[in-house]
Amino acid sequence: VKLPDPEKWSLVESTEYTPQQKKGYDCGVFCCTYADFVLLNKDLSFDQSQMETRRKHIALSILQGQVSN
Numbered sequence: 864v865k866l867p868d869p870e871k872w873s874l875v876e877s878t879e880y881t882p883q884q885k886k887g888y889d890c891g892v893f894c895c896t897y898a899d900f901v902l903l904n905k906d907l908s909f910d911q912s913q914m915e916t917r918r919k920h921i922a923l924s925i926l927q928g929q930v931s932n
Contacts, residue, residue, distance in 0.1 A: 875901055885911045892918050
């Protein structure tokens with residue numbers, strides 16, 4: 864897969880409602896979740912309480928060889 868020209872990338876601005884990681888071990892899950900939501904053009908409408916479910920969803924997607932959503 865060829866990435867688009869970096870000159871055409873856009874910055875997703877942070878707001879006071881941007882989801883924040885509250886534990887020291889969910890950074891990877893947060894990064895993957897941000898990527899999923901941005902790529903699917905979804906509002907960043909997740910929070911810390913969903914990270915265990917997101918972790919399982921990501922693991923299942925990897926095991927099935929599919930992109931998570």
